[in-house]
Amino acid sequence: MSSAQLTPVSYAVLGLVAxxxxxxxxxxxxxxxxxxxxxxxxxxxLYAEPPRLVELxxxxxxxxxxxxxxxxxxxxxxxxxxxxxxxxxxxxEQPQIxxxxxxxxxxxxxxxxxxxxxxxxxxxxxxxxxLAVYESIVDGxxxxxxxxxxxxxLLHERTFAEFWAELATTPL
Amino acid sequence: MSSAQLTPVSYAVLGLVAxxxxxxxxxxxxxxxxxxxxxxxxxxxLYAEPPRLVELxxxxxxxxxxxxxxxxxxxxxxxxxxxxxxxxxxxxEQPQIxxxxxxxxxxxxxxxxxxxxxxxxxxxxxxxxxLAVYESIVDGxxxxxxxxxxxxxLLHERTFAEFWAELATTPL
DNA sequence: CCTATCATGTAATCCGTTACATGATTAT
DNA sequence: ATAATCATGTAACGGATTACATGATAGG
Numbered sequence: 225m226s227s228a229q230l231t232p233v234s235y236a237v238l239g240l241v242a243x244x245x246x247x248x249x250x251x252x253x254x255x256x257x258x259x260x261x262x263x264x265x266x267x268x269x270l271y272a273e274p275p276r277l278v279e280l281x282x283x284x285x286x287x288x289x290x291x292x293x294x295x296x297x298x299x300x301x302x303x304x305x306x307x308x309x310x311x312x313x314x315x316x317e318q319p320q321i322x323x324x325x326x327x328x329x330x331x332x333x334x335x336x337x338x339x340x341x342x343x344x345x346x347x348x349x350x351x352x353x354x355l356a357v358y359e360s361i362v363d364g365x366x367x368x369x370x371x372x373x374x375x376x377x378l379l380h381e382r383t384f385a386e387f388w389a390e391l392a393t394t395p396l
Numbered sequence: 397m398s399s400a401q402l403t404p405v406s407y408a409v410l411g412l413v414a415x416x417x418x419x420x421x422x423x424x425x426x427x428x429x430x431x432x433x434x435x436x437x438x439x440x441x442l443y444a445e446p447p448r449l450v451e452l453x454x455x456x457x458x459x460x461x462x463x464x465x466x467x468x469x470x471x472x473x474x475x476x477x478x479x480x481x482x483x484x485x486x487x488x489e490q491p492q493i494x495x496x497x498x499x500x501x502x503x504x505x506x507x508x509x510x511x512x513x514x515x516x517x518x519x520x521x522x523x524x525x526x527l528a529v530y531e532s533i534v535d536g537x538x539x540x541x542x543x544x545x546x547x548x549x550l551l552h553e554r555t556f557a558e559f560w561a562e563l564a565t566t567p568l
Numbered sequence: 569c570c571t572a573t574c575a576t577g578t579a580a581t582c583c584g585t586t587a588c589a590t591g592a593t594t595a596t
Numbered sequence: 597a598t599a600a601t602c603a604t605g606t607a608a609c610g611g612a613t614t615a616c617a618t619g620a621t622a623g624g
Contacts, residue, residue, distance in 0.1 A: 419575095419576090420575095420576070420577085421574090421575055421576070424575095439575095439576085439577090440577085440578085443576070443577055443578085444577095444578090464575070464576070465576095466575085466576065466577095467576090467577095
């Protein structure tokens with residue numbers, strides 16, 4: 225029962241199936257307008273991961289008889305247990321923010337003040353654009369947990385938009 | 397000149413060398429107390445990446461004659477150009493926040509209100525701990541660009557600590 | 569001198585990304 | 597009908613992570 229340890233993608237798939245996304249495409253749709261904004265799962269992952277979980281006995285796969293003949297997944301009891309345990313378990317891993325703009329700022333010694341300001345303005349704009357997207361969807365999200373996650377994203381974008389805005393006007 | 401496209405790690409290494417970190421260990425040290433907090437580079441990456449960049453002609457490698465005989469890197473002109481171009485180039489990739497706590501919240505339908513509160517409290521605590529770390533180091537960071545990045549981290553941790561704190565007290 | 573830890577790598581596996589490719593539906 | 601796009605995958609490659617392993621240096 226090769227207990228290969230599960231990755232975040234594994235749990236995401238288990239969670240998506242638990243929320244009713246029984247096909248890979250449905251998983252893609254469900255993530256697209258919410259958690260996918262800051263933890264993007266390429267669709268190929270959502271197609272590749274379920275077979276692994278089937279192999280581990282955490283998912284069950286049914287093949288449609290007609291039409292697209294797509295693979296329809298459902299949770300097994302061990303799968304449900306694995307998901308629940310993960311949800312309850314305190315998370316220890318440090319969150320990672322992989323922001324290229326911050327990386328450039330970190331290494332920006334070689335840039336002039338104007339170039340730093342340009343970077344900051346571009347970053348501010350990007351964050352405001354993302355903020356606008358979140359504001360436009362937040363009211364349409366019915367699942368309260370999903371809505372809470374969108375709110376977190378909203379707060380984050382606001383924070384960073386302000387950070388860059390200040391940097392654009394205040395020289396280092 | 398196999399123009400394999402450079403990854404963020406590539407530019408990080410170029411940037412670190414530009415800032416005077418001429419050995420892999422020095423790179424590790426320089427990142428550890430600043431950008432490494434939210435974009436962690438395992439030391440093996442900092443040892444594995446430079447040879448690739450040497451291969452591409454972006455770094456030059458000198459081997460120490462004595463002692464540890466370590467590899468000492470320096471920027472070539474193409475390497476410096478690549479770094480500068482990257483720094484000036486507007487960044488298009490969306491920043492990614494990979495936060496397991498948020499992922500659990502997203503899938504937290506199956507959790508009770510108490511369990512959500514427990515998750516939120518644990519997350520708040522983790523963010524406050526990180527916040528304390530940033531506060532303890534921010535004054536000691538001399539490089540203004542590094543300091544700005546630490547400030548960004550500080551704002552982020554504060555934002556998220558508050559987000560989780562509110563969630564812990566307000567039922568969904 | 570001996571030990572602990574600092575420092576420097578290597579190896580192997582596997583996941584994630586990117587691109588390719590094709591089948592089904594819908595719109596015109 | 598035909599084109600466009602929606603939907604569903606596969607393949608290949610490379611990078612990232614996780615362990616393993618060993619050589620130097622400093623401290624006792």
